[in-house]
Amino acid sequence: xxxxxxxxxxxxxxxxxxxxxxxxxxxxxxxxxxxxxxxxxxxxxxxxxxxxxxxxxxxxxxxxxxxxxxxxxxxxxxxxxxxxxxxxxxxxxxxxxxxxxxxxxxxxxxxxxxxxxxxxxxxxxxxxxxxxxxxxxxxxxxxxxxxxxxxxxxxxxxxxxxxxxxxxxxxxxxxxxxxxxxxxxxxxxxxxxxxxxxxxxxxxxxxxxxxxxxxxxxxxxxxxxxxxxxxxxxxxxxxxxxxxxxxxxxxxx
Numbered sequence: 001x002x003x004x005x006x007x008x009x010x011x012x013x014x015x016x017x018x019x020x021x022x023x024x025x026x027x028x029x030x031x032x033x034x035x036x037x038x039x040x041x042x043x044x045x046x047x048x049x050x051x052x053x054x055x056x057x058x059x060x061x062x063x064x065x066x067x068x069x070x071x072x073x074x075x076x077x078x079x080x081x082x083x084x085x086x087x088x089x090x091x092x093x094x095x096x097x098x099x100x101x102x103x104x105x106x107x108x109x110x111x112x113x114x115x116x117x118x119x120x121x122x123x124x125x126x127x128x129x130x131x132x133x134x135x136x137x138x139x140x141x142x143x144x145x146x147x148x149x150x151x152x153x154x155x156x157x158x159x160x161x162x163x164x165x166x167x168x169x170x171x172x173x174x175x176x177x178x179x180x181x182x183x184x185x186x187x188x189x190x191x192x193x194x195x196x197x198x199x200x201x202x203x204x205x206x207x208x209x210x211x212x213x214x215x216x217x218x219x220x221x222x223x224x225x226x227x228x229x230x231x232x233x234x235x236x237x238x239x240x241x242x243x244x245x246x247x248x249x250x251x252x253x
Contacts, residue, residue, distance in 0.1 A: 003096045007104030010079070011112040017075040024071055024120025025127070031061035045137040051128035052148045059121070059155050060215055068214070069187035071120075072163040075112040077170030077187070078180035080105055080246055093250065102246050105171065106239045113167020114160035121156050154224055155214070161231040162213045166191065168238035175245035 011017060029036065032054050039046055047053075058064065083089040093101060166187040174183035191210050198209040206212050206219055213231050220226040 003100035003104040004107050005104075007079075007101075007108035008111055011076040011108035012115065014075060017112055017116060020071045020074045020116045021119040021123065023067070023074075024117055025124040027063055027067055027071075028055060028058040028121070028124040029128075031058040031063040039132065039135065042135075046132060046135050048137050049148055050136050051125070051132040052152065054132070055121070055125050055128055056152065056155065058124075059159070065211055065214075068117075068159075068162060068210075069166040069169075069191040070184070071116060072113040072166035073170035073184050073187045075116055075167070076109050077113075077167055078174055078183040079108070080171065080249075081174050081178055081180045081183060084178070084249070089250065098247060098250055101250070102243050105246065106168070106243065109167045109171045109242075110164040110235065110239070113170075114164040117159040117163045118156055121152075121159065125152065158214045158216070158224065158227060158231075161228050161235070162210070165213075165231050165235045165238060168235055168242060172238050172242040172245060175242055175249055178249065 035054055035057070039050065083092070089101075169190055170183045170187045173186035174180065176182075194208055194210050198205060202208075206217065207230060212220070213227055216224055216227045222229070
């Protein structure tokens with residue numbers, strides 16, 4: 001448990017995690033530049049809930065789709081390679097079991113890859129609310145603000161699951177290749193290989209289309225819940241493969 005807590009603290013308190021979360025927020029606003037400019041030029045009150053629609057639309061933008069695997073990989077995927085090459089692992093392993101070390105890396109990888117989007121999205125949502133709420137028309141009677149927030153929470157959960165998976169994929173390839181550059185690049189490459197396979201060759205395999213994991217269509221059984229379960233299974237498989245690769249690598253030290 002101490003090894004897990006230490007790894008999670010290292011992942012979530014690191015500069016790369018905060019920079020990646022800031023990148024998520026910045027990208028959401030950059031993806032909505034036209035809408036934001038139009039809102040500030042408007043002489044009339046904006047529609048109620050404008051900021052909510054702004055963020056939801058930005059989450060579906062091509063910019064977010066492009067950056068998703070990169071932002072998920074940045075915070076922690078290269079940690080094992082860095083520990084080995086710096087020599088830190090030689091001092092750490094005698095004080096903690098290999099099992100605890102690997103479990104800590106898995107948990108930290110999953111949480112850092114997912115929470116970077118949770119933090120970034122909520123930061124952007126809060127800033128958008130502060131900026132645009134005074135410019136919006138008052139809410140109509142019976143307006144369901146909780147329903148809007150639940151819709152956002154559903155999208156945040158999908159981003160968390162997808163980010164966790166791509167983070168684990170980066171850690172897996174880092175352990176296999178012993179390269180920090182592969183840790184950052186492999187999620188992006190694998191992400192676009194799946195996109196190309198779906199869009200050009202196998203358009204019936206929607207479950208392997210990464211964009212479906214954050215913007216699911218009506219074809220999914222159980223809707224968003226089906227997506228969460230499927231991506232969670234992929235994450236578990238990636239974590240098990242990473243554990244096997246990391247154990248083999250660490251046993252050689």
